[in-house]
Amino acid sequence: MSILSIDGSTLKRMIIAGANYLEQNKQIVDELNVFPVPDGDTGTNMSLTVLAAAREVEKSDSNDVFEIAKAAASGSLRGARGNSGVILSQLFRGFSKGLQTHSTIDTVALAEAFEEGVKTAYKAVMKPKEGTILTVAREATEKALQLSLETDNIEEFLKEVLSYAHTVLKKTPDMLPVLKQAGVVDAGGRGLLYIIEGALKALSSKEDIHLEESVSAGISKGSYSALSTISNEDITFGYCTEFIINRSENNPSQISELREFLNSIGDSIVVVEDDEVIKVHVHTDHPGQAIEKGLTFGSLTNMKIDNMREQHSNKVIVEEIKESKPQEKKPIGFIAVSIGEGIQEIFKGLGVDYIIQGGQTMNPSTEDILTAVEKVNAEKVIILPNNKNIILAAEQAQQLSKDKEIFVVPSKTIPQGIAAMIGYEPDHSIEETLESMNESMSYVKTGQITFAVRDTVIGDREIKKGNILGMDEGNIEVVSDNLEEAVYELIDKIVDEDSEIVSIYYGEDVKEEEAIKAKEYIEENYPDCEVEVHFGGQPLYYYIFSVE
Template structure:
């Protein structure tokens, strides 16, 4: 009910730490947030701190956070307005159902041992995850930056004792961890996938008759063996890792650095794959984006098959924006 909302603003942001920030600092910060709100989650990872708090004065939380560094990914939602909108929508829905004499009960899916939530972008990648048994997809879009609230909504939709979350982006792992801390009635395990190919490998290696912790260890281990790459374009002139990059250049990104730069997508993609393949490689997987045709993707697949006749080469439609190709070598 509206009167039950004690603190009206759901406030989230990331602190890019610029001052000293240690365990003692974090404890003090949490104590301060407790004086101005509730539903507090503070998760730190090296020089990044993800913050979630319900408060009546978001400015106080922001001012305090600014003493530790600069802020990014700020999101403030008026929960009282959202509640009113939800009440109106529920009333409209009930009226429509009543007028149409819809009395069919909503079927609740039976509770199961394990469920999956994955962050994805693009129709093709979504279909791949769904085909592998993922229960709920959070559409990441171009930014791949869903909030903790998005995670909590997804968790509420999956009726399972244990829910594995695949963030599929290093910037979303903290939001998933926050959602885990805020969930009390289900066992939440965050499998820290940093990109889509890692997430696909993780869910493929899930074994239903194994326990949650054993599965988490297995999925994480197999996922970390995957070498991943992304092919995109430069939005401005820059110099990274000694490589001169001009606006509009095609870039092949590895897990930690830029591995190839060129003027055309095909050449840059092939060069990227060459830098990832080694003597232990067995499989190359290509997921082509919304700007690539099936014919173009298959051309690269055929070339890679010629270059590496002993390796399996798979080409899949991903439909993702921004990235011409997502790829993995394992």
């Protein structure tokens, strides 16, 4: 018997079934990712996004078509993770708008809702690429609009749309050379078709369908219990010391002299300057000596000294209380996405109010970002995504926030985020602040050392799982079997005679003495370049290099 319309209860089952089917097949979609580095995978991100949509649908008491679609849109918007998840949420959002005046859905209404979804998704992406999920959705919609005038049988209609969409998906390698070289179709497009396939399976079924929850449905807030195993004696330097030096007009300070002195009395050193001020952050057992040295360069402001050993002793007990303790309201607050104890400490030292645990393989959702915004007591909040796959989710949070103004500085890497914070100048307008942070970010080049998680071919490089990869601004430039050799080779690609400062952030799987070797290599081969070594503590990435 022909199915001529979809009511609210059927739409509800279809959305839940689509989410379940992608969840069952997300690993297949993940394996279509061309880039072999450990990063947020498309299938996982899309699955988490559509599961958030289905969760809202499942708990809705309504059987109204528009209310069900609206619930899916709301859930997916807040649950969106990664760029593919954000695009998927925009497809749901437009789909919902397209059903605003419908009590049931026929083929024409379905095609028009698809069309609204595609329009909304394209608006959300600044530079859409052909050969992606957007292409698959657009061309499938064009076919749907044509078929909607030829048949009123929804099951027949969806089968033909799906068949055509698979044809388009198979063509995506011809649209994106990187797909062709790797011999795969677009991962986002494949994920979308799994959702439609699952929805189609539920169309003619009358049985109840329940959501199959993902075991990886969220990012944990982090456990502080492990801190109790750390002794105070393991904290090398006890005082986090920060201050700003107002440069005296008759003192052309040698910032290298200041860095060298601070290095002799502590670690986790951040020293940055402009024409008027020098910002200083150091962990030391002698904060007085750091301040005295600072006074030789000019007058001091914004001085802050925290006893880290005392903080550590109380942290396990008071962490939850501390998070909920009211803070003094600020005109501008800052949120950074980061992972790694050392890197997080640096961000906090530079004035970041709240750290969202995330980054590679852990792309926070729009909801995670909105929750963080609520915790920052400020009229305006600036977000540093520090990962290209988190920028769209941050921008989506910007649009959804009702109580606070959110601004996104589109940092793609940790060094860019740190540079942006260094570029922040208090008492400036928000426009001047954003301009200054973006400008500071533009002066930084990022290098990264990680490992391959799958076999693939990139350009003329054949990459095997487990190879050490060196990346320059996200492009794989080094493939090696040896970590130390890869480090030196990448350094020679990202550092040159014009480089002034290199900061090395070493990860949780790297020993400090190994990072010191990298520092010595740079000092020997690039003698005019200042080198700083910081414990980053980041997982998956052995090293992150910042080159200015």
